[in-house]
Amino acid sequence: MSLAHWMLVAVVVMLVFGPKRLAEAGKGLGQGIRSFKQGLDTSDRDRE
Incomplete structure (x- = not known):
């Protein structure tokens, strides 16, 4: 998809939501x- 298509999708989403x-x-x-990144960081520290 081109940039124009993505911009059109963004406009439609703005209008809908x-x-x-x-x-x-x-x-x-x-x-x-x-939260996901913090969970990954915590699990890395737990392994050490």
């Missing part, structure tokens, strides 16, 4: 990734 719900989803995704 709205900026507030999209921001909340992004925040939740960021927290999930952060």
